[in-house]
Amino acid sequence: MKATPLVDEQGHFIEDTLVEDSFTGVCLLDNKGAIIATPVPPGLYRPRWDFDQATWTEGMSAEDIAALQPVASETPEQKIARLEQSDLDNKELIASLYEMLIAQGGQ
Secondary structure: OEEEEEEOOOOEEEEEEEEOOOOOOEEEEOOOEEEEOOOOOOOOOOEEEEOOOOEEEEOOOHHHHHHHOOOOOOOHHHHHHHHHHHHHHHHHHHHHHHHHHHHOOOO
16 A cells, blocks of 8 residues: 545645655546655645646645745844844933933933
């Protein structure tokens, strides 16, 4: 027995199913999709069997794949610069508040 991909009517991978070792090709199932002897290649996010071309393709759009990619994080140098600027901004705000208190006769 070997595990082979089971796909729906549109060719989208559902799950692996067990078949005899001698199974080859494509076995169409009545209103349930098909069993494909060709294994799913690695690297596909949403494997889809192209019945016309008899090959696996990517079933997810490029936009959806891009949305899954991690967002580029800032470098340590960029983070230090951002935090230093934030510190300066806070010090300027504190100085402004202090000047306002002094101008109002506060202590």
